[in-house]
Amino acid sequence: MQWxxxxxxAALFAQNVAAQQMLRFACSQLVxxxxxxxxxxxxxxxxxxxxxxxxxxxxxxxDPANDxxxxxxxxxxxxxxxxSNYWTAVMFFKAKNGTYHRVPQVGNGGPQxxxxxxxxxxxxxxxxxxxxxxxxGFRMLAGSATNTDDSKVNKGNICHRCWTSxxxxxxxxxxxxxGTDTVAIPADTTCKMIRQTIVFPACWDGKNxxxxxxxxHVAYGQGSGAxxxxxxPSTHPVKLPQVMYELMWNVTTFADKSQWPxxxxxxxxxxxxxxxxxxxxxxxxxxxxxxxxxxxxxxCTLNQACPKAGLxxxxxxxxxxxxxxxxxxxxxxxxxxxxxxxxxxxxx
Ligand SMILES: *[C@@H]1O[C@H](CO)[C@@H](O)[C@H](O)[C@H]1NC(C)=O
Ligand SMILES: *[C@@H]1O[C@H](CO)[C@@H](O)[C@H](O)[C@H]1NC(C)=O
Ligand SMILES: *[C@@H]1O[C@H](CO)[C@@H](O)[C@H](O)[C@H]1NC(C)=O
Numbered sequence: 001m002q003w004x005x006x007x008x009x010a011a012l013f014a015q016n017v018a019a020q021q022m023l024r025f026a027c028s029q030l031v032x033x034x035x036x037x038x039x040x041x042x043x044x045x046x047x048x049x050x051x052x053x054x055x056x057x058x059x060x061x062x063d064p065a066n067d068x069x070x071x072x073x074x075x076x077x078x079x080x081x082x083x084s085n086y087w088t089a090v091m092f093f094k095a096k097n098g099t100y101h102r103v104p105q106v107g108n109g110g111p112q113x114x115x116x117x118x119x120x121x122x123x124x125x126x127x128x129x130x131x132x133x134x135x136x137g138f139r140m141l142a143g144s145a146t147n148t149d150d151s152k153v154n155k156g157n158i159c160h161r162c163w164t165s166x167x168x169x170x171x172x173x174x175x176x177x178x179g180t181d182t183v184a185i186p187a188d189t190t191c192k193m194i195r196q197t198i199v200f201p202a203c204w205d206g207k208n209x210x211x212x213x214x215x216x217h218v219a220y221g222q223g224s225g226a227x228x229x230x231x232x233p234s235t236h237p238v239k240l241p242q243v244m245y246e247l248m249w250n251v252t253t254f255a256d257k258s259q260w261p262x263x264x265x266x267x268x269x270x271x272x273x274x275x276x277x278x279x280x281x282x283x284x285x286x287x288x289x290x291x292x293x294x295x296x297x298x299x300c301t302l303n304q305a306c307p308k309a310g311l312x313x314x315x316x317x318x319x320x321x322x323x324x325x326x327x328x329x330x331x332x333x334x335x336x337x338x339x340x341x342x343x344x345x346x347x348x
Pocket of ligand 2: 259
């Protein structure tokens with residue numbers, strides 16, 4: 001690594017976190033569709049659209065007894081051993097004429113310089129001290145897709161940051177979800193990129209792989225942000241690796257204010273037709289065997305192969321080529337007459 005990127009890495013995880021080992025890697029788009037095996041299993045045309053990344057055993061229904069690591073024949077993430085699925089709502093730009101366009105997703109530079117993503121997002125696993133990796137069948141949800149109240153969101157865990165450069169390598173300082181980061185999606189013509197961060201709870205009850213709300217089997221520890229999670233409460237005493245999603249929404253082509261809505265509606269919304277307060281992330285664990293535990297125990301770092309844990313990497317061309325056909329087919333790109341909600345989307 002060059003000095004500039006080392007300095008960026010140190011600044012990104014300021015204070016004691018700077019020296020911390022963590023996984024940080026790219027996952028490209030597997031599919032964009034209205035399915036959600038965690039919250040709406042079996043349903044096609046779920047209420048809102050998601051982008052999904054990870055193992056190609058992703059399905060409308062995912063029985064926790066099945067192992068994504070053995071069912072998947074490829075993964076859109078850079079570690080071969082990671083067949084987990086990660087998904088979030090997608091962002092739309094609403095033009096003055098009332099049509100919608102999905103905002104392109106790009107990789108983020110950060111400590112590694114450019115991360116190669118085709119669509120997709122960046123995934124982190126941040127240990128603090130000894131952590132217990134997720135078990136087969138584990139899944140969880142962060143955030144609430146229906147929340148419309150910014151004050152109900154801890155902005156230390158789910159937040160947005162305005163980047164005034166359209167080059168993802170131009171590092172914007174301070175650790176995620178600190179400083180002037182906001183729960184709301186910025187609506188500011190100086191933003192060329194909007195970085196979204198979703199930090200998951202890192203404390204587990206030690207018993208349940210899931211819960212009816214997909215949240216109560218896990219809890220946030222003390223502190224917030226990308227610190228590895230802080231001390232766990234007695235109800236959820238088992239320290240997990242802290243999962244964090246980082247999404248870079250490239251809004252460069254939508255920065256022309258003359259095209260923004262004039263009726264008071266927001267230029268950028270998530271696919272629930274709601275703002276940043278409804279941001280959420282879904283996680284279904286699918287690492288091979290105990291590879292994630294070994295990765296955490298052996299200080300594996302960033303997106304580098306890690307022989308001690310048996311972690312191998314694949315070239316971007318290989319993970320970019322791991323895709324799925326939409327199981328709930330509809331247009332999600334180009335200008336759309338309406339948000340893909342309720343009924344199938346119709347091209348404008
Ligand atoms: C998805 O589930 C269907 C049954 O619901 C099954 O036929 C199909 O093989 C599954 N696909 C994958 C990739 O697991
Ligand atoms: C709506 O506005 C967008 C952005 O300004 C433009 O690209 C698109 O062609 C317009 N669509 C229609 C149907 O007018
Ligand atoms: C963001 O979009 C702009 C405009 O299309 C493009 O020039 C730029 O390369 C994109 N940035 C990245 C990191 O892909």
